[in-house]
Amino acid sequence: MSAISALPFLKPLHFRPPRSSPGRQRRHTLPASEFRCLTPEDAISVFEIEREAFISVSGDCPLHLDEIRHFLNLCPELSLGWFEEGRLVAFIIGSLWDQERLSQDALTLHKPHGTKVHIHVLAVHRTFRQQGKGFILMWRYLQYLCCLPYVRHATLMCEDFLVPFYSKCGFKALGPCEVTVGSLNFIEMNYAVRGHAFMRRNSGC
Template structure:
């Protein structure tokens, strides 16, 4: 297990290219009943990748210098990226996380979301909604205890604050995580009506205060 914050970490959006890495991380972090399916993760990365963010460890190619010592090349190139943290979100019609907010909508024969369905009947990602629902905020077990979840979420909240994407971030969490989310600034809204994975959850919400970088 890592003893200190790893070197060469970076935070960037995750895309369909990172699908398997996201699935592997969910498997390492969640019991089977709470994991998102491959189809759900792929749907979220395809239709709203801007609402997901990954924490990676980068490995760079190295060269030997004249003293036979390894040094980074003049123009550093990334050899590998290891996903160790993930936030995955969608826009939710409801102002709390619900079972339907985690589902996949029925698609047209062309593989597109049916836009003729009224917003209040939609499941999954609802682009016109103002609630950003986080369905995963996870750090690989080998890298916990280093405030990396806090780092990842604060970066995420800052990015959402710089964009006109929503008015609040919502999520559900187990009761044991109440202190963590309250420390991040979330409001504890009490027991959730959502029974994802057959478990009991607590609803949380934090407003998005929009800032202007100009």
């Protein structure tokens, strides 16, 4: 999934770059690719991506703008954004849940003492789809959850056509979800973070 770049050409030791002229401005560039937790300041960018991704398909969004701000204020550490040159291109937002299975309350609540991360939404900007970014971001997110000692499981609900994608990410289908949104029904899926504790031991977390 990741490209290996060639080593840069090494300059001889006696080489000295030319001095910059006093009037020349130094160039500052943003990181080509960066993964970080989201902040409330990212909420509008998040919502714009989510709205385009979901409204055209289902007519609604998993999280509305006020709900995005709600979760990014309460538990920003359970979110992850992928930025390319400072621009958000994909994201995940989660919160903690404390029950065996999801219920309607899980759509809006964050349970601080829970051990299960409810993944509310994963979305990729339209110009970056069909590039495997959703799978890579989820893989990075699950690796990150393995570094959080209080997390035992990750759970989500999805429509039938997305089950193969999340199965490829390592989730197991638990069956129909109790939660419904309008006329939509979902499959609940679970990822055993505790079962991947060896990743935590070997990751330096």
